[in-house]
Amino acid sequence: MRVHESTVTSADHRLDAIAAISGVDPAMIQFLREAATSRCGSPLPSGMRRGSMRYCFQNSGDAAWRHGLLYCEGIARHPDVPMEVHHAWCMDPKTGRVVDPTWKKPEDCTYLGIAVTLSTLAACQLDCGHYALLDHGRGFETDIARRLLEGQTQAEAYVANVRASARLKNLRRSRGRR
Template sequence: MKKKTKNGSVDKSELRHLLEQRVQVQKIRQPTSDNPFSCPEEIALKYGRSYRRQPLPKGIELGEKKQCFFNAAMLSMHRGLIYVEGFAVLADTPLLIHHAWCVTEGKDAVIDPTSDNLVEYIGIPFRPAIIEEIWLSGSGMSLLNNTKGKWAVLRKTEKQVEAMIADKIK
């Protein structure tokens, strides 16, 4: 049974537990791999931070559904926000959603330009220069799930991943 906080959202420890379960399943399915990380969930657990939902600030509207990576990248580049990618969970079901959103530098409040029904978030804030380079090169989409080319995060070393993370966030 899903644990709920007083405001009805999923307990953040449960969100981490759901991520841990996904990592365990992936390691069973592919016990040997040359990649430093078994799956995006493992990277999110290692480097991700918990974020809290907030209403969209004035002047920011919801973008097209199912375009979270694009919506968050564009918001990041055009509004000077930090792009965050990771996982979120719906209010009424313990289903992990691979997702992207933004935060303001130095804050942990989610600015989600795609969804208004996600309640808890764990993700990695990426350096703005990385996001701009990826999207301007035409390689845009998920960073954590990218398996080819220069931005294949699953194949990067821990040191390489750490160099991609924005360091001015709580």
């Protein structure tokens, strides 16, 4: 079961407006239109600390490593900000829920981006030397985006394996109780 997920195509008109007014590179918008998943936010899990504002890429990378989450990058909207911004967050591979270690009240936010495994995150960050992957302030990073698409496929496979493992574990428990 996919949690808090919708298709990006229903948001195409919104993406065009974002490209026109937000300052997000139009090439990134096109990439997200083709590859991203839209998600609603959820409260920060108890026991997880919020990082410093304006350090979302570092906060999300650190949280992904510390808590075994998937790293996500794309654009997001917070109700206190007048437009969507380039942003990073995490996703719990077991539940599909957004885990945003930067913004206050992430449950009021919306997210559009791709999820990648930690191995893809590490390789891309080592190669580019930045916490942010899709845009380092010089425009959309096409080569890294291609690698992220490969990493997204790995992330989808990882999520499927985590969920299948959980179902198998529950099945074994239920059979053991009979």
